[in-house]
Amino acid sequence: MTGNEKVEKEKVVGSAPETRALQDEFTKEFLTSGEEVQEGYYQFKSKTDGFTMLFPKDGKVSSASYERNENLYESFSFGENKEDENLAFYYMVTYEDRPITNDVDANLSLLSSYANYEGDYEEFEENGHTFYYAEDVYEVDGDKAYNYFTYIKSNNSDQAVRFFARSSCKDFAEECSPEQDSIKDKFLMMMKSVSFLE
Template identity: 55%
Template sequence: MKKIRMLSLVMMVILLGGCVMGQGPVSEKYTGNKIPNTRAFQDEFTREFIESPKEVQEGYYRFKSRTGGYSMLFPKEAMVSDVGYEKNGDFFETLSFGEQVKAENLSFYYKMTFEDRTKTNDIDINLTLLSEYAGYEGEYESFEHEGKTYYYAKDTSTEDEVTYYSFFSYIKPKNSDKALSFFVDSTCTKQSQECNLKPDELEEKFLSIMKSVNFSE
């Protein structure tokens, strides 16, 4: 688990600690549209996942997987890492992204793995894999939302005097081989400063993003 936590911190530093990348070439799908001054659009790699520069909800764009398999809300101040990004055809994609809320001294590290193959139907195995990644030994609750089953859990841990609130879910649509493994860690950006970590508010935020996931037909 410590290895994952260190990776989370390193990735958040890489994604959020430095200057935002330059605009770079603008994709044809944004021609004629003003590029917003947000982390998601000012980073060339990230904006290729964003459907439109128009916010679909306050503070969020619409993210679309390069597999075409799913879409979801994406924080406008988040950046997708090109390090570790992997895609195999239209049936597999894994990526991570970081988000920073400077006013509250908060940083979030997200990890998504999408699959579209029969192995996604073995829920027990996939929950075991998610638990191993999260370092979680508890049970999952399940609930239905808009034709999808969510196997959901949350956890709190402290390592090297750093507190993390984690929220994760295995999201499975009915009558489909598609699935999404969704994991997010939240912690203080600067450990030496006061941090506004409110578990209930964090859970509401992340559940909202999870519930925004839509799988293509």
């Protein structure tokens, strides 16, 4: 790490608030600043330098799940808990920058397989990206979890992201009444915040 990089990294952690994202050393490496860019969110920058997105202040990237192949591929998961609402959020993000991303059907098949989903996708364009979006209810032993997922394809390059998010009760033994509309809005906002660095 150069002197300038060290100074910049110190700016990130300087007198930062004690949020879960900033307290975790691995997660902190992805954050461009210790300042929230939007209430409750920091800016996340991938180590491939391929994209940025909003990252929740209570989120934590799993170092065990992290994979990277030069600047062509990057995959990781992260979790976020809302203790006061008994809610747990799980995310899986996979980035690629290679011609295979142009095979939309193959990538949707991968996403559907991961989400255990057999339905169709809604297609729309926004900010130079094409989104293929779907949502589903997932049940285990009568308990419900809600899945939201999308394939985000750059219209100008071979870059793409598969983004999966799940909301569920943190403790199914306790009451949990998530407002699905607000959670869907949250996840859509995060998905749409993906911006490719082309």
